[in-house]
Amino acid sequence: MFRRTFLSLSVLPLISGTAIASTLKSVDLLIVGAGAAGLAAACRAAELGIKNVVIIEKEPLIGGSSIRCGGHWSVSETDYQRSLGIKDKDEWFFSDLMEAGQWKNDPQLVKVFIEKGREEYEFLNSLGVQPFSLWASGGSGVPRGHVFDPHKLVRTLLTFAIDHGVKVLTGVKAQRLLMDNSQSITGVEIKRLGGTEVIKTKCVLLASGGFGNNRKMLERYVSDLENVQVFSGNGNTGDGHQMAMALGAELIDTEYIKPSYGFIRNAADANDFSMIFYSGAVILNQNGERFVDESMSYKDIGPIALVQPNGRSYIIFDENIRLMQLQNRPPEKRLFGHITQDSKHIYFAEDLSEAARRAGLNPENTVRTIQNYNQSIKTGKEVSFKRLSLSGAFGTPVPIEKAPFYIMPATCGIMGTYCGIRVNAKTQVLIQGKHPVKNLLAAGEIMGGVHGANFTPGCGFGKALAFGRAAGETAAGVLAI
Numbered sequence: 333m334f335r336r337t338f339l340s341l342s343v344l345p346l347i348s349g350t351a352i353a354s355t356l357k358s359v360d361l362l363i364v365g366a367g368a369a370g371l372a373a374a375c376r377a378a379e380l381g382i383k384n385v386v387i388i389e390k391e392p393l394i395g396g397s398s399i400r401c402g403g404h405w406s407v408s409e410t411d412y413q414r415s416l417g418i419k420d421k422d423e424w425f426f427s428d429l430m431e432a433g434q435w436k437n438d439p440q441l442v443k444v445f446i447e448k449g450r451e452e453y454e455f456l457n458s459l460g461v462q463p464f465s466l467w468a469s470g471g472s473g474v475p476r477g478h479v480f481d482p483h484k485l486v487r488t489l490l491t492f493a494i495d496h497g498v499k500v501l502t503g504v505k506a507q508r509l510l511m512d513n514s515q516s517i518t519g520v521e522i523k524r525l526g527g528t529e530v531i532k533t534k535c536v537l538l539a540s541g542g543f544g545n546n547r548k549m550l551e552r553y554v555s556d557l558e559n560v561q562v563f564s565g566n567g568n569t570g571d572g573h574q575m576a577m578a579l580g581a582e583l584i585d586t587e588y589i590k591p592s593y594g595f596i597r598n599a600a601d602a603n604d605f606s607m608i609f610y611s612g613a614v615i616l617n618q619n620g621e622r623f624v625d626e627s628m629s630y631k632d633i634g635p636i637a638l639v640q641p642n643g644r645s646y647i648i649f650d651e652n653i654r655l656m657q658l659q660n661r662p663p664e665k666r667l668f669g670h671i672t673q674d675s676k677h678i679y680f681a682e683d684l685s686e687a688a689r690r691a692g693l694n695p696e697n698t699v700r701t702i703q704n705y706n707q708s709i710k711t712g713k714e715v716s717f718k719r720l721s722l723s724g725a726f727g728t729p730v731p732i733e734k735a736p737f738y739i740m741p742a743t744c745g746i747m748g749t750y751c752g753i754r755v756n757a758k759t760q761v762l763i764q765g766k767h768p769v770k771n772l773l774a775a776g777e778i779m780g781g782v783h784g785a786n787f788t789p790g791c792g793f794g795k796a797l798a799f800g801r802a803a804g805e806t807a808a809g810v811l812a813i
Contacts, residue, residue, distance in 0.1 A: 360384040367396025369776025369800035370539035371489035376804025378496035390505035397565035403482040406790030432471035433784020449798035470629035471788035542749035543570030563602035584780040585751035591744035593633040610723035612730040613649035620697030691739040706731040752780035775799035
């Protein structure tokens with residue numbers, strides 16, 4: 333699937349890093365990274381009249397983590413929500429994000445995220461990019477997770493950028509920021525086939541993603557990676573973090589890096605992931621016992637699942653929930669659309685006890701656990717582990733009773749680092765945590781301060797798009813001076 337996407341993007345007029353012309357030695361805005369954040373920033377800057385915008389991408393292909401994600405983007409007060417009868421308010425979204433982050437997130441950044449996220453959403457809508465589903469997830473009081481085709485969205489941004497004069501160079505790695513005595517960025521040292529050189533620039537945006545694929549860096553902040561897979565863009569190796577930190581920038585929120593729960597066992601990529609527990613599935617350990625409130629954020633579920641007996645856990649659901657999930661999350665057809673006895677990632681049977689036996693769970697305990705769960709739902713009694721909703725504060729738990737019954741062994745993975753460089757509300761990088769560099773910006777996964785102690789699903793992709801837009805506007809303001 334990714335290969336087809338990459339090939340379709342490659343037909344656009346990208347420029348190889350080996351063909352940098354002398355006219356590109358000096359640019360107005362240099363963007364490091366061609367994921368959603370970098371592309372959104374380039375589009376906005378070009379839209380505001382900045383003529384000499386260049387994106388450099390060290391990978392041969394563009395898109396970064398954005399084309400690997402599920403396209404889940406949390407936005408409030410949209411026409412799509414209203415068309416489905418969903419009432420939402422920015423204030424509710426703000427409260428949900430701050431509470432999920434345990435008020436460790438920067439409230440000013442959260443406000444920018446909400447405001448610029450909707451502006452970017454409306455911009456993309458105007459270009460014909462529309463959501464095809466709406467989703468409620470852990471940490472959200474109402475459904476606001478708009479599901480997009482991330483490949484179409486990235487292609488649309490790339491096309492708009494190129495059509496408006498933005499140059500995109502692949503195979504070019506930024507490796508050092510140059511700063512003068514007045515604390516202003518003057519250029520970027522790059523490496524490409526043939527050697528190193530300097531691109532002079534009036535403004536730099538770091539949109540280079542996280543550091544999930546830098547094992548050494550990741551191990552500094554995550555204590556137990558033995559049972560955790562990493563699913564991140566190939567270029568997410570912390571280059572931008574290290575360049576900014578070399579100038580005195582501060583890396584924050586590293587204590588909140590957590591694995592996400594919902595990957596199939598031996599997952600091949602980030603698409604082998606499901607949040608079907610937000611449609612009503614429950615999670616059991618190998619003993620056939622529930623151990624968590626399934627409406628919690630999947631990042632809260634992850635650490636709890638990892639300490640279960642033998643580190644094993646299982647997602648259990650019935651036919652009704654399977655069909656509901658396919659309606660809510662069409663991309664998960666690859667996991668749940670056509671299940672047979674040959675399927676490697678899931679077990680099923682007409683009888684729950686038999687399904688448990690096939691999956692390696694204690695059959696008697698599994699049946700008893702599901703019967704008790706169903707009884708609690710039907711009688712209105714408190715469900716164990718205080719599950720009061722499907723996800724966050726939305727939806728009512730549903731019984732698991734219609735055959736066939738499905739059991740999917742599940743595990744955890746790191747999709748993003750969710751921490752990053754400290755910035756202000758204008759996306760300007762802060763040196764020593766307090767001094768903004770007016771022409772050094774950071775947007776997307778590389779920036780910290782947005783999520784706080786926890787990550788709300790739909791806000792990773794959303795952060796790239798919202799703060800990419802914000803950074804484009806800041807850059808236009810800097811260059812107008």
